[in-house]
Amino acid sequence: MVEVTKEIVAITKASKIIRSESVQTLWSGYGEIRRYFLEGGKYTSVIVKHIQLPDAKHHPKGWNTPLSHQRKLKSYQVERQWYQEYADKTDAYCRVPQSYHAVEAENELLLIMEDLDASGYPFRLHHNEVTLDHAKSCLSWLAHFHAKFMNTNAKGLWEVGTYWHLETRPDEWERMENISLKNAASLIDEKLQNAQYQTIIHGDAKLANFCFAEDGTVAAVDFQYVGQGCGMKDVAYFISSCFEEEKCEKYEEELLQYYFSQLKNALDNTIDFPEVKKEWSEHYRYSWADFYRFLDGWSPGHWKMHEYSKKLTQIVLKELKVK
Template structure:
């Protein structure tokens, strides 16, 4: 069992962040964190002479444990704290992206406390399996996020050296569970992993790392989305987020006919966002190098890498059938060209 978490005095914690006196704070538990590592609460803050404020409080109290799974979870919350403290304000200012604004982010003797703006005020809708408009909204969000971090010379402070929660170094237990039906993927998994974490900074960005519908909210018209849960954001190819989004949150029948079109949509949105961040000349040069064929090679590598994880952990997601069929087809053709590209 983990340490017993003290009941937080929300009013005392929040008052320094508001000019008006706080009359009351009502907390409602929304969910427990994975593996019993804490809880998420919705807060309603009533201010004197002002409208109420809606916030989200994520209280992280890791278990007393050891081993690679525990270490991965603790590192993920440390990453999330650094993301909100060091990067979220600048990201929101530069891009206007739907991302929670940090109100209070601090370490405690038992873990971390995150108090964030409630995205559901502006983005009230959520979905399991995403439709065409929602997929494109998510890809637009990713394009802006990836453009902001595009080809930075070093991993931004505090973020994961390798973005995503399924990268091979921390998933050797799942790797050992891969059965005979995926033996050809298992045989090339280390080479794919090495290719995805190349030291060459070209085309590298920071990915969200857990880009699934459960971590997305949408505007009422479905044209814009917001994302949360930044525990696994860090360095990788941007299309790694797309491979996971497709496999987890897009219907396989839609992907059969639209996957290539979705990749083209992302490529165009990335070009537009890079022009906003870096200027038109720099964006034109970057996208001349990052041609659609390059993007698709990286995407196929990322898809194979994610299917490797599922093959050992368990197959799931609305796009899982499509992802596994595509992975089998790629393996049937051989992956040598992908590894060189």
């Protein structure tokens, strides 16, 4: 069994741990994220993600199959790999927590990380609070992140980033109610996977995974589903997490133009930006349709299955000539 406090003190050189508080429990009872307050040593506080694999799996949506368990196990291994091999390649424009230490035991994984609250990113937003400027700050983060890893081989990460990737979600696909979309699922997936311009995507770039500073700049957390992909998967998913259908429609052009302006500024000049924009602009609606496909099988009636996402999905189905 991993001795959490012993590991924290050893890594941080703290004289003692003053107290700790729960940040959140992990999905499906796989452990907890806690903040530890320290005295002496290098840091005043650290975040500890303690993954403990349960004997009995319970899932809030009823998904407790061996496949979902294996997917979750891999996600934690991917996150460890991300922090060990990739996180230090980011910069101030796509800020992530620093990783201090990782410990793995038989059925446990401990990640000791920088506390972004203490580093000046203490604010979290609910989608009812988010403004256009907030959304643009996050899209700027995504643009710089995608530019930083454009054409990078995502070795050790997910071969196809995102938690809703079709190949890892056969149970949800089986339960789909939208038959046309079900029939088109593999074609949509193929379209996105065959994008000429691939990068490393966050894979779970929802509003809740962004931490805001007083000046509006952001950092991002939770890299369990980071991997190879078209950047539009992150963009579409992020916008879906911020706005209801009316605002998705209203702000679509402004948000996409802003993202692409940031991407253009961040990309290496060896990359043909007009070609990236041309391809990814088309892949935006395919990314929406891909996520809509997942929701249809996972949680029919979800609030994100609104007319805007339905409209983009219908455009995709028409383009693919699927009835």
